[in-house]
Amino acid sequence: MSDLFSSAGLDQSGNRPLADRLRPARLSEVVGQQHLIGEDGILTRMLRSGSLGSLIFWGPPGTGKTTMARLLAHETELAFEQISAIFSGVADLKKCFEAARARRISGRGTLLFVDEIHRFNRAQLDSFLPVMEDGTITLVGATTENPSFELNAALLSRAHVLVFESLDADALEDLLVRAEKEMDRPLPLDEGARQTLIGMADGDGRSALTLAEDVWRTASEDEVFDSTRLTEIVQRRAPIYDKTKDGHYNLISALHKSVRGSDADAALYWMCRMLDGGEDPMYIARRLVRMAVEDIGLADPNAVVQANAARDAYQMLGSPEGELALAQACVYLATAPKSNGVYVAYKAARKAAESNGSLVPPKHILNAPTKMMKEMGYNEGYQYDHDAPDGFSGQDFFPEKMGRQRYYDPPERGFEREIRKRLSYWERLRQERHKAGDS
Structure with missing residues (x-):
């Protein structure tokens, strides 16, 4: 096979994606996640004790969950086996368990890494319980969704949930420096464009390296891209925001609490994050109305008028002009005096109505x-x-x-x-x- 690449004038290793070529070989090479693998990190302490236990890795894409599982298997001398819940069923799980039992008889344990574990149904998740309990496998499941909602209690009681954080700008810069060493040439970006690329990666190391590859493929000799040209070349990567999952609820919670806390700047930021992620502006408009009646109420009776007017303005103008009306209502609500007096009164009266019968x-x-x-x-x-x-x-x-x-x-x-x-x-x-x- 190597002769085929050579005869075609291609480097076989260079044909592999940059993210794969830079995959860490040791835990010390992992970028970010120091709260897990630092000197006092929980995984560091587990490895020191010689007992790993089953784990659930929860975090956004491109933060090193798969790499970490592979390296843990190497550090503990466990056989590494990987499956994806998207492509696997009960038959695949049985094969994995049988192979793990055979290894166990020969004296070697198995670390079974299950990507997207939240995609399994309850029965499939329950099938892990006996092989976890008798030590046939050490389960490491990876998920981008909140395990509290997506995994059953029986599985969670037998595993330790570890949170993976998005990579910060310093960690992504470290990855780009490593990429430049691997490619043996600098990334053809000026400083502003380099920071733009880091922002585009949105905390995802794999995305940062993929974007860097696109830049190297596209740039001609001696060409250096600025931010505008970079955006044209690689397009903009959509922020990580699932309108039906945790991202949705986390950001609306951040917006609501910023308004309640009278922080107009933070409220505007979170609202723009939601719009930037593709949230339906009418959902935001409805939530602004809710904030007006729940957190402001009669402290400023005009608040709900402003919120409803913003909703009507958006319906008439559409995007992007109507979004300014939402911004105006957002700032108005954040700067209005706050009161939950009516909200508290309503709940108390409702409770009395339910408990006193048909008086x-x-x-x-x-x-x-x-x-x-x-x-x-x-x-x-x-x-x-x-x-x-x-x-x-x-x-x-x-x-x-x-x-x-x-x-x-x-x-x-x-x-x-x-x-x-x-x-x-x-x-x-x-x-x-x-x-x-x-x-």
């Missing part, structure tokens, strides 16, 4: 359209508030068995300061009129 309203506030109902005391003693002094009768409107309740307690913020004054004023009038009625 009837007091008769004096029930209409009496028939003679029989009037004879039964319906509407008897009702005082028309507009005829009362100050437009306030002070009557009780709760069921008699409950008595008066207090759910809404507006804070001393924003417009709710005025509401609090009104409630205090009405409570004072109510007490005065009850006293007058008792006397």
